[in-house]
């Protein structure tokens with residue numbers, strides 16, 4: 006607010022109206038927010054704010070680990086939770102920084118775009134009177150005449166934007182500039198980044214991701230509703246009512262391991278139907294592999310994990326048989342030693358109370374390559390070499406209809422502790438072996454199936470994000486590789502008859518000076534000597 | 540396919556030899572840095588003459604050259620003892636780089652895949668790129684005597700890499716069996732490897748400018764460093780080479796992650812730290828276009844970027860567990 010005007014004649018102090026003050030405040034805020042310095046500070050804040058996400062466990066990636074961390078760190082752990090440190094990338098403060106950065110970016114890009122358009126039409130600046138002041142300068146005499154030099158300069162600077170101006174005393178000057186692509190690239194880069202951020206944020210609203218375990222012996226999954234998933238996460242604008250309809254059927258699963266039991270290859274033959282095929286009931290085959298997701302109707306299906314499902318048949322005292330094939334979860338990915346719980350309701354029991362004393366759960370360990378040491382079952386390899394289970398059979402009230410969802414992989418431990426579930430047998434079983442309970446019920450280990458863990462992902466904006474990322478990258482290349490630079494040439498005829506012409510060349514790098522010295526060296530050499538290249 | 544144990548053993552042997560050669564090169568060039576001031580200053584002076592040769596801003600108008608006759612080439616200078624030792628150091632550096640390249644190639648032949656599938660291999664390739672980038676720098680700038688300062692972090696990292704992070708040759712898990720391993724990881728390697736050069740230059744820049752401001756500070760060390768301007772230029776040029784490559788690497792990583800893990804960006808620790816490094820280097824480039832932030836502040840930002848890069852290379856996998864944990868270390 007510097008002003009050189011005379012002081013106002015009115016002695017009354019000038020008090021801007023509230024509205025004006027408010028406008029001034031807005032304008033200053035806007036200016037501050039869109040200055041390069043603010044952008045710099047915001048960039049720093051963004052980097053800093055992203056850091057805890059790499060160092061602390063994040064709920065999105067690993068929820069159990071977050072709980073573990075909180076309970077291990079007392080009040081400090083809970084405080085971090087309140088401050089959203091376990092959900093950094095959806096936290097209020099992280100969003101605030103990137104929204105501010107976006108505003109700053111828009112505010113900075115708008116005026117620069119206009120500036121850019123103006124510049125594109127402008128002519129190179131006048132040749133300064135004193136070229137010796139420029140960072141690069143060279144002056145020489147030559148026997149060539151001004152007119153040959155003029156032709157030569159035009160040829161040498163043919164790729165440059167240039168203006169020639171006649172000067173007093175019979176000489177002339179050329180003002181040339183090149184490297185406008187840098188500015189183009191820079192704008193493309195920043196606009197690309199803006200688009201990328203916007204579509205990334207939109208993607209978070211409209212995308213969903215779910216996981217489901219499917220038996221790899223013809224098991225099916227249909228994307229008809231959230232309830233078909235084992236876990237499902239979605240953006241705010243997804244309510245699960247109109248998911249893209251498609252079905253997949255998993256026919257088999259193959260894993261190959263190296264001699265050291267490291268997984269080398271996963272493959273699953275699947276069939277799928279989507280669109281028209283759903284009406285006609287046609288199944289199309291697909292080879293599902295890691296890195297090769299199935300892409301159909303805007304959704305992607307990934308092969309994420311696998312495991313074993315031991316199959317048990319229970320023969321109840323009344324002769325009825327029930328067979329179940331439930332997925333168990335590996336506890337050690339290297340050997341696929343797995344744990345789980347296969348749960349049975351005794352058939353034909355109608356009385357509620359009776360029923361709740363007779364439910365069965367087969368829990369324990371499954372080993373694909375079994376090895377028994379001191380009576381304890383372990384697994385030596387992930388392949389199915391010699392499968393075996395070590396089961397605890399529990400009987401009593403499983404609490405399946407107690408209204409609380411329970412894990413498919415375990416029983417409710419509190420029921421074991423308070424005696425509502427009692428262990429009635431413990432035994433190691435190879436395939437085909439069975440055990441008999443005190444009431445005559447027989448439990449037989451029939452064999453093993455495999456399951457696969459599928460992930461279904463939907464993100465309608467990712468194509469746009471990729472497009473803007475490519476724009477951004479191309480712009481970055483241009484803005485870093487192209488140098489904006491100027492060259493001036495001034496030619497004066499010799500003063501006396503026969504005296505040689507004076508040629509003066511000067512240069513200025515509009516952006517970073519780095520590297521222009523060498524180029525100027527080359528250009529000026531050619532201009533001064535009139536020789537092509539060197 | 541079977542792992543070729545013999546080739547992998549030769550690779551390990553070459554790796555160890557490389558470290559030893561680098562240590563020698565470090566000592567030789569440190570000798571030149573300590574005792575070779577005279578020859579070096581002369582080199583810098585003649586260099587300056589060539590750079591601004593045809594008249595800087597202060598050139599007298601009277602000194603009009605004759606444009607029709609090209610300038611005489613420089614007369615050869617006498618070479619001092621320290622400089623000879625420095626040259627030997629540079630030759631050792633080239634030898635070391637060749638050995639390291641052979642170690643990488645043999646490892647790749649031993650495992651029949653790109654030799655950067657775990658952290659040990661990755662660290663081996665990154666330090667190789669750093670050395671190659673430095674060889675380019677000393678070809679373009681008269682800073683050979685600074686080689687020791689670059690080799691110091693390189694040797695330390697290679698030592699940690701060869702001991703704590705060493706992994707026996709093995710095939711990679713299914714998620715890594717993709718051509719993206721070649722594209723994404725090699726871009727990340729080149730980007731990160733080159734990024735280590737401006738970091739070292741920026742540290743030296745801080746020493747030099749502190750000395751320039753107050754000649755009593757680093758009175759012995761400061762004057763032996765090249766001018767702040769040269770160090771700044773090395774840092775900037777190396778950064779603008781590395782930045783687009785690194786950007787490309789991150790973008791390819793996102794494309795690969797979409798195919799392998801089901802999402803193109805998931806704030807996995809490695810992704811997050813790469814993002815942080817990217818933002819820091821973007822801030823560095825900005826700082827050079829912002830009044831009041833050039834010079835020292837820009838150098839400090841570059842050093843922050845250097846620290847994030849090292850953290851990303853060698854420690855993220857050790858302190859956090861994420862999808863990128865193919866490190867092969869436990």
Ligand code: HEM
Pocket residue numbers: 039040041042044048106109110111113114191195198484485516818820821824825827828
């Ligand atoms: C999301 C945050 C931003 C990022 C990651 C970013 C990134 C970059 C990068 C990498 C460059 C280097 C290109 C070059 O050197 O030519 C650059 C240049 C530039 N950016 Fe940004 N930018 C961001 C936001 C902004 C904002 C908000 C402004 C304005 C206030 C801005 C203004 C500029 C300017 C003027 C240049 C040119 C500097 C030069 O030519 O060296 N940027 N930006």
